[in-house]
Amino acid sequence: MASIPVLILLTTGGLRDHPGRRRLRRDRGFGEAMRPWRSASGHPLPKTPRQKWIETKESWERSRHIEVPAPVPAAPPLPGGLRVAFLIYRGNPRCGGQGVYTRHLTRELVALGHSVEVFSGPPWPELDPGVGFTPVPGLDLYRHPDPFRIPHRREFSSREDWIEFGIMCTAGFGEPLAYSLRARQLLAERRDEFDVVHDNQCLGTGMLGMVEDGWPLLTTLHHPITVDRQLALSHTTNPWQQFTTRRWFGFLGMQVRVARALPAVLTVSQNSRLDIVAQMEVAPERMTVVPVGVDDTVFRPFDDVTPIPGRIMVTSSSDVPMKGLVPLLEAIAKLRTERDVELTVIGRPTEGGRVDRAITRLGLSDAVHCVSGISDDALARLYGQAQVAVVPSLYEGFSLPAIEAMSCGVAVVATTGGALPEVVGTDGETGLLVPPDDPGALAAAIARLLDDPALRARLGAAGRERVVSRFTWPVTAAGTAACYQALLEGRPLPGAPSAVRGHGHEILERGAARC
Secondary structure (H helix, E strand, O other): OOOOOOOOOOOOOOOOOOOOOOOOEEEOOOOOOOOOEEEEEOOOOOOOOOOOOOHHHHHHHHHOOOOOOEOOOOOOOOOOOEEEEEEOOOOOOOHHHHHHHHHHHHHOOOHEEEEEEEEOOOOOOOOOOOEEEEOOOOOOOOOOOOOOOOOOHOOOOHHHHHHHHHHOOOOOOOOOHHHHHHHHHHHOOOOOOOEEEEEEEOOHHHHHHHHHHHEEEEEEOOOEEEEEEHHHHHHHOOOOHHHHHHHOOOOOHHHHHHHHHHHOOOOOOOHHHHHHHHHHHHHHHHHHEEOOOOOOOOOOOOOOOOOOOOEEEHHHHHHOOOOOOHHHEEEEEHHHHHOOOEEEEEOOOOOOOOOHHHHOOOOOOOOOEEOOOOOHHHHHHHHHOOEEEOOOOOOOOOHHHHHHHOOOOEEEEOOOOOHHHHOOEEEOOOOOEHHHHHHHHHHHHHHHHOOOOHHHHHHHHHHHHHHHHHHHHHHHHHHHHHHHHHHOOOOOOOOOOOOOOOOOHHHHHHHHOOO
8 A cells, every 4th residue: 555556667678588587477568557567476576667667657648638627516505505515535436435425415415405515536526416516636646547656746736735745655645634725725715605514534634724714514424444444454464564554544643633623523323423432532422423325216126137146246445454355255265165156346456455366366266256337227236136245344334335235125244343233233134244254154144045035035125124214315414404504503413412421421431441
């Protein structure tokens, strides 16, 4: 994560057919998205300075042809509606749940009569008609196909650009800080155009500046990133990985400091609220819970889609230990010794990363199929082709994939990590629950469902009923709008503990002891 994979051409002169030298192969030709040279064993070889220089020039040329999208005006509010500035530092729903949350929540807020304008950094969001958009340009240092790139000097136009790049050069992640500073500047020029600001888990220092500027600010904190750091560190294998992992999560200190000072925090599950209080020491009386939702008219059973025998499905937006894909792959390998199964992965594992290596190590290349960049309708149909959907995460603050699968009427196997029991429901009634990081338990639960069509049908129907009655985007929007109104009127957030002492402070004390 901390290395800077810039570009390169590896010259073959002097290497080919020399005794004592390793034979080399190249995955494909030079040019855009060029893959590295590899030894015959398949391990990538370090890039030469010449390769890096050529790749860097290609990246510079690519930047010359990337255009910032034009702003889109927001639909005006209906009588009684609010004007909302919605902030997200990475808006694209293909980047993870925060982009999905942004798209669907803003659409439903507009449907309630509010005016919503999304201020997003790249990669840009997908938004519905009526939702406004203001781009917040940044360097986009982690873009595909040249992540951790070195920008040309002409790309630097502000102090925030240099801050973002400097943090990356020291193996850190500077997007949240740089975005928050840019967004504060943009909002300062439009003080009379919005009633409330909603931050979707940026938690950059600029958010405290917005509070100082007089903005009513509500922040969604999906789960404490302290958990991500703990799990990532627990999977490091050497001191260098430990150092670079700690450095990458260096932004966490800023986020904890900002979260503790924010006036109003919304999270998505009771489990996340407890963990945020315990690990980030956010005052519980300034927090409330509004679960996220699913569009049950899109994610639904399809009469013309038939489950494929042995098809298992998992959705993961990132190749990190927390998502539990490696334990699931080990479970699939175990099942493959007993029966014919295949795994559809919604997401693209990092080339050469933990998941990619596990697929090769376990001999699953012919059984694992990765799909990315598809529409919600296509995703729902893929769910319909699966006999079992799996959520193998070691921890989740909520889990959009769980409720999407359940809404499609697919039987779900999930772990007990984080908020998953709160989302999936009772084991054996609306899904099957197993301990996290346990390939044997995953394999046994999946096999149980594959062997029992009646159980699959019963769990699938009960799961959809649970989702439709509890987790829909209109419900999420109504709960969020109630938080806006309470913030503007100076009242406690709905559902927030009213006592400053008592239960909340007991949680804080237990959390301090755990840390």
